Amino acid sequence: MSLDTAVIMVLEILNSITILVLLALGLALIFGMMRIVNLAQGEFFTVGAFTVLASTRYAHLPLWLGMLLAPLVVAGLGIAIERAIIRRLYGRPLDVMLATWGVSLLLIGLITVTFGAVTQGIPFALGNFSVGRYQYPEYRIVMTTVAAGLMLSVYLLFRYTAFGRRARATIANPDMASAAGINTPRMFMLTFGLGAGLAGAAGAIMAPIVGVVPTMGVLYIARAFITVVVGGPIVLLGTLSSASALGLIEALISRFPLFTIATAGHCTPPPCEISIGGSAFFGQIALLIFAILLLRLLPQGISGFWRQRQ
Amino acid sequence: MPEPILEVSGLTKQFGGLRAVHLDLTIDAGELRCLIGPNGAGKSTFFRILSGGMRPDAGTVRFRGRDITGWDAFRVARLGMSIKFQVPSVLEELSVFENLHVAAEFRFGNRGGRRRAAEMLEVIGLTERADHPATWLSHGEKQWLEVGMASVGEPTLVLLDEPTAGMTVEEVKKTVRLLRRLNETATVIVVEHDMNFIRMIARRVTVMHQGEVFAEGSMEEIERNEGVRDIYLGKGAHYAVRR
Numbered sequence: 332m333s334l335d336t337a338v339i340m341v342l343e344i345l346n347s348i349t350i351l352v353l354l355a356l357g358l359a360l361i362f363g364m365m366r367i368v369n370l371a372q373g374e375f376f377t378v379g380a381f382t383v384l385a386s387t388r389y390a391h392l393p394l395w396l397g398m399l400l401a402p403l404v405v406a407g408l409g410i411a412i413e414r415a416i417i418r419r420l421y422g423r424p425l426d427v428m429l430a431t432w433g434v435s436l437l438l439i440g441l442i443t444v445t446f447g448a449v450t451q452g453i454p455f456a457l458g459n460f461s462v463g464r465y466q467y468p469e470y471r472i473v474m475t476t477v478a479a480g481l482m483l484s485v486y487l488l489f490r491y492t493a494f495g496r497r498a499r500a501t502i503a504n505p506d507m508a509s510a511a512g513i514n515t516p517r518m519f520m521l522t523f524g525l526g527a528g529l530a531g532a533a534g535a536i537m538a539p540i541v542g543v544v545p546t547m548g549v550l551y552i553a554r555a556f557i558t559v560v561v562g563g564p565i566v567l568l569g570t571l572s573s574a575s576a577l578g579l580i581e582a583l584i585s586r587f588p589l590f591t592i593a594t595a596g597h598c599t600p601p602p603c604e605i606s607i608g609g610s611a612f613f614g615q616i617a618l619l620i621f622a623i624l625l626l627r628l629l630p631q632g633i634s635g636f637w638r639q640r641q
Numbered sequence: 642m643p644e645p646i647l648e649v650s651g652l653t654k655q656f657g658g659l660r661a662v663h664l665d666l667t668i669d670a671g672e673l674r675c676l677i678g679p680n681g682a683g684k685s686t687f688f689r690i691l692s693g694g695m696r697p698d699a700g701t702v703r704f705r706g707r708d709i710t711g712w713d714a715f716r717v718a719r720l721g722m723s724i725k726f727q728v729p730s731v732l733e734e735l736s737v738f739e740n741l742h743v744a745a746e747f748r749f750g751n752r753g754g755r756r757r758a759a760e761m762l763e764v765i766g767l768t769e770r771a772d773h774p775a776t777w778l779s780h781g782e783k784q785w786l787e788v789g790m791a792s793v794g795e796p797t798l799v800l801l802d803e804p805t806a807g808m809t810v811e812e813v814k815k816t817v818r819l820l821r822r823l824n825e826t827a828t829v830i831v832v833e834h835d836m837n838f839i840r841m842i843a844r845r846v847t848v849m850h851q852g853e854v855f856a857e858g859s860m861e862e863i864e865r866n867e868g869v870r871d872i873y874l875g876k877g878a879h880y881a882v883r884r
Contacts (some may be wrong), residue, residue: 493751496735500743503734506694509714510724511732511790512747516713 335463379534409527419506563632585614
């Protein structure tokens with residue numbers, strides 16, 4: 332493999348990891364820490380993307396401003412949903428799933444009514460840079476930088492600030508935290524809002540590279556849940572490591588054909604065969620299979636395995 | 642004449658057809674009150690209601706002259722009532738220091754809380770374990786950490802639910818010292834089963850039975866009381882001789 336091919340390969344892997352981190356980060360707080368199975372998480376992502384669409388196309392704001400606005404809008408939406416619905420259902424996980432599924436359908440409906448069911452693109456000005464014989468989109472580097480920044484900020488926030496300490500206390504043991512003077516309902520609300528805002532940020536950042544359509548959240552929610560579940564109980568570092576493992580597999584299989592299968596009958600042009608691997612479709616399949624294998628071998632997730640070895 | 646710090650009147654909690662708590666009780670400022678009674682007497686339920694973890698069906702709780710019935714637990718805590726639960730429950734994910742810091746912060750702020758937490762580490766003798774996750778502590782150490790968390794916010798009233806459960810004799814002695822120290826600045830109510838421990842600390846003892854106050858008095862009076870002996874000391878005499 333020549334050097335430029337190797338560099339592109341590394342960038343592709345980095346990009347797969349970036350997308351998984353972006354998708355999973357908000358859910359890592361809401362599902363990983365708070366144990367809320369939020370089926371509307373995909374729509375938080377969608378609302379983030381549509382906030383960018385609305386603010387650039389209709390309000391004629393610059394793209395970067397729309398992208399800053401999106402997490403705020405979605406965090407506000409998340410806080411409203413927590414206060415109105417989820418707060419009444421803590422300790423009733425099945426009811427939470429049903430309720431958030433309802434929220435998800437409602438949001439898809441509202442967005443469809445407002446913006447229409449068509450797929451829309453968001454134009455952006457960045458171009459490509461060259462790596463040897465290849466061209467690579469500059470925007471992907473921006474995405475990786477933002478994802479790394481978000482991940483680091485969330486880690487520092489939870490590890491070193493008073494908010495983070497109180498949130499960890501609340502999540503570890505709500506009764507005890509409340510007895511220690513922490514306003515636990517407020518901490519739940521803020522943590523949920525933060526998780527929603529991060530999903531909104533992810534939707535906004537990815538909006539220019541994906542089709543913006545009301546049902547787009549459905550495409551991403553499964554991968555978000557898989558990444559968080561494979562990550563295991565040490566939520567942030569676990570999510571980062573599972574995103575790395577799954578992203579690596581996804582990028583490799585997307586790029587390299589593994590083998591070919593001969594197909595029956597006639598076809599044009601010959602030879603009649605299907606290549607397994609070497610496309611994004613097989614990358615996704617490989618991701619799912621790898622996740623299943625990982626959870627079979629490490630039922631507590633990657634970070635659960637670390638903890639067992641301690 | 643000492644001021645009452647806690648006035649409980651007509652406090653009632655039902656679980657299905659079972660009346661778990663139905664009592665009137667007054668605690669004066671500065672007291673160290675022991676609350677005893679057989680299992681199921683309603684002691685822990687009573688504590689949970691006092692500290693805001695559970696809402697009563699009827700009755701009122703007045704604390705420092707304010708009606709706190711039905712308040713959220715964190716508001717009760719901020720008014721100066723702290724609790725150590727029966728089941729050892731420290732914040733497992735946080736470090737020992739962070740446990741204390743969090744419990745001091747609402748009162749003294751971030752910096753002040755940090756200083757108080759460091760002082761409390763000395764008092765409970767866990768300074769060397771400050772940065773360990775609380776989940777690594779032994780059972781006895783967790784109990785002390787909880788006592789520390791219940792006292793670090795300088796509360797005016799501390800509720801301790803079985804602070805010596807599962808402790809060795811030496812550990813119990815250390816807990817007695819902690820408790821005496823705590824009582825210098827705060828009113829304390831202790832629920833315990835260990836009669837030796839009660840004898841070491843008790844000034845005034847309240848006996849609960851089937852959710853109600855059954856008897857109240859000095860330890861000698863309580864031990865002489867035949868009714869108490871029937872419901873508790875008689876049947877439960879092995880509590881006293883076991884250690």
